[in-house]
Amino acid sequence: MENDILTMENETPSFVSPPKKEFCIGYPTNLALDNTFLIEHLQTHSLLNNLGDPQQGIFYAMNAQTEELAVLAYFAELYKLDKYWGYVTHGGTEGNLSALYLGRKHLGAPVLYCSDQSHYSVFKSADLLGIPIQVVASNSNGEMDYVVLEKLLKSEKKPVLFCASIGTTMKGATDNIDIILLLLKNYNIKYYLHLDAALSGMMIPFLDADYLDFSTKNIASISVSGHKFIGTHFPCGVVLAREQYVSNMSDIAYIQSKDTTVTGSRNGWAAAELNHAIQKRKTQFRGEVGNCVAQAQRLKKSLDRIGCPAHLNDWSNTVYFKKPSVEFCNKWNLASDKTIAHVITMQHVTREVVNKFIDDMTKELRSAAPSKPKKR
Ligand SMILES: Cc1ncc(COP(=O)(O)O)c(C=O)c1O
Known part of the structure; x- marks a missing residue:
């Protein structure tokens, strides 16, 4: 069959050239990338696969575990999160899925609260995890409507797995986590608060140092995309959670690690490039x-x-x-x-x-x- 992308025998297959x-x-991806890191290291390295949980040591030899741990340490410091667990994901979507999985395990049979402006990965995660959803209406700027939220929480009987949007996809609105935490406390609800901070998770700490502060707020986890604000050649992200939420995961002999990550094999190159970008540009x-x-x-x-x-x-x-x-x-x-x-x-x-x-x-x-x- 004819195919424009495949070329004739013995010819080097060509790339479809992307637009300028x-x-x-229209999408939250930093395209002002530095190519030099990959150009230099792709010539000398082979597969980099961060198989397993980076905190426990990656047994598969061809890995970028050191770099992954450095990425996690950077983000943990940014959010003032002391005892943490996390890993470099394939993007914000996997981070949401992974964190909501932890939340569901912690709470048992919760209901997921999120706004109607939440990213589609939140609804998909709830579907995959079999969690019922309570969608909260938003106001015209895309932020959750707290009057509606309060009415719903008043009569809530189940534990609440809360997913707040820190920068909504269409309008860039940030849900007010201080109000959300206050309401959850006032109505004496057992909860787990996850932050979907795909883009703004790397912006807000530089605009308001206290807003995403795990040391003063009872936030359980956060998911950020790596290819968005920081920028990498491969989609990637970071999920971080308080360490206490991963204690009940099972051990897997084959990888000599706990089964904490959503996927098995993970892109070590993404972790390596993300770390390079952070160390080079953090100031x-x-x-x-x-x-x-x-x-x-x-x-x-x-x-x-x-x-x-x-x-x-x-x-x-x-x-x-x-x-x-x-x-x-x-x-x-x-x-x-x-x-x-x-x-x-x-x-x-x-x-x-x-x-x-x-x-x-x-x-x-x-x-x-x-x-x-x-x-x-
Ligand atoms: C608010 C929000 N959450 C999650 C995601 C998903 O991130 P990713 O594309 O890295 O999976 C996006 C993507 O735009 C987003 O805007």
């Missing part, structure tokens, strides 16, 4: 967060000015607005739902890219405007 990254501005992260938020504020103002009212939540770089034409969304790779689309000003979305986008949006608005009836 400056037109990929720059605060500045990068500031730039991303500043570009988002510029973009919002410019969109408002050209007649495309835009919205931007606090601590966010997700600028959302009325969904433009399908052609326009495709050109800029804008993520959208039925009514809104967004741009996420990651590190590669520079001032120049924002300016180019605004010029194009100006044309888009003109072409979409109903033409004035001609004077007779």
Whole structure:
């Protein structure tokens, strides 16, 4: 069968060349990547497979366990989490699944509370784990509605596995974990609080050092994507939980480790690159967060000015607005739902890219405007 991607015998198979990254501005992925680490090390290393639990020692020899442990230590310090357990996942989705699994094991037969703005991985995880869901309505900026939440918690009889969104996918809104914790305490509910912090988990600590503080708040776990704010060539993420929640996992002789990770084989290259990026840029992260938020504020103002009212939540770089034409969304790779689309000003979305986008949006608005009836 003919296939454009496969080439004739003896020819080197080619890669489909991806579109230019400056037109990929609708998803929370940092595309301003440093290629040198992989170029240098791929030449001398083979498979890197972090099979098993990094805390217990990875028995399979070709691993990047040291790097993985360094990544976990960095995140634990960022969230002031003292006794922790965690691993480098394949992304935010696996982190959510892994943490909600821990929560379900801890609580027995809980009900999962999350907002209607939660990422689809939260609903999928509940389905996979067989946990009933209580969806809480959100307000217009995408944050959970706490009045609705309180009404629901008042009559809740089951333990609550709570998944708060720290930066929702479409609107970049952050659920207020202080209010959530207060309500859970006031109604005397047994709970496990997980934070889905795929993008904002790497931004908020640099905007408010106390918000994601495990040392003062009873947060059980957090999941963050590695390829989003930090940026890597392979999708990856980090899940961290308080150590106490993994004690009841079974031992597996084959890997000489406890069966704590969702998948068996795991991408050691992702752990190695993530660690390299952290060690190289950790003093720059605060500045990068500031730039991303500043570009988002510029973009919002410019969109408002050209007649495309835009919205931007606090601590966010997700600028959302009325969904433009399908052609326009495709050109800029804008993520959208039925009514809104967004741009996420990651590190590669520079001032120049924002300016180019605004010029194009100006044309888009003109072409979409109903033409004035001609004077007779
Ligand atoms: C809030 C939120 N949670 C989870 C995820 C899933 O992350 P990943 O794509 O790394 O699996 C995303 C992805 O955009 C997200 O926005």
